[in-house]
Amino acid sequence: NAGVTQTPKFRILKIGQSMTLQCTQDMNHNYMYWYRQDPGMGLKLIYYSVGAGITDKGEVPNGYNVSRSTTEDFPLRLELAAPSQTSVYFCASSYRVEGYTFGSGTRLTVV
Amino acid sequence: GESVGLHLPTLSVQEGDNSIINCAYSNSASDYFIWYKQESGKGPQFIIDIRSNMDKRQGQRVTVLLNKTVKHLSLQIAATQPGDSAVYFCAESSRTQGGSEKLVFGKGTKLTVNP
Known part of the structure; x- marks a missing residue:
């Protein structure tokens, strides 16, 4: 099993790009999540999504969109990149909360 | 509101010593707690978990203690090794408005092990 795979690993965006x-x-996890981690923070x-076709907002959803058309995939969309979105993004999946598995992260810089 | 925090943002220990990392939580309804280890440039990795019906759980070189009275969680690492150097996060399980469970993470403690 590959686990949770995130791509790309690094990306630099200009302000306003998507x-x-x-x-x-x-x-085959039902639950999938997107987190962001700012420097020195949690x-x-x-x-997050509890299954294909179902998504819901977390703590910091503004500026992002998601979709969940299949059990396997949970893409995160940035429509108009802003410097405040510079962060490391982690995707995770779980069967229940006990089985969280994280991807290796995407480091995004918006300039 | 719910929050998970840590008492110490950094901890430096000598190789071979025992390490204790502390965590406070505020949601008394949380019934599941996890410790994660995050090495530089990597995603968080599961270390050990504990349910609220327990007050202690041991793993390999790690022990988690839960004190529900004061809403405090700790991670003890025995005979700390250089490979233990990382940021450690505690997380508590809370229910979303839709009824599913999600983890709320603390800010993390950076553990540095000196040879």
């Missing part, structure tokens, strides 16, 4: 952070898992939940 991009999609990809996340895929091969563990993880903040952006969006």
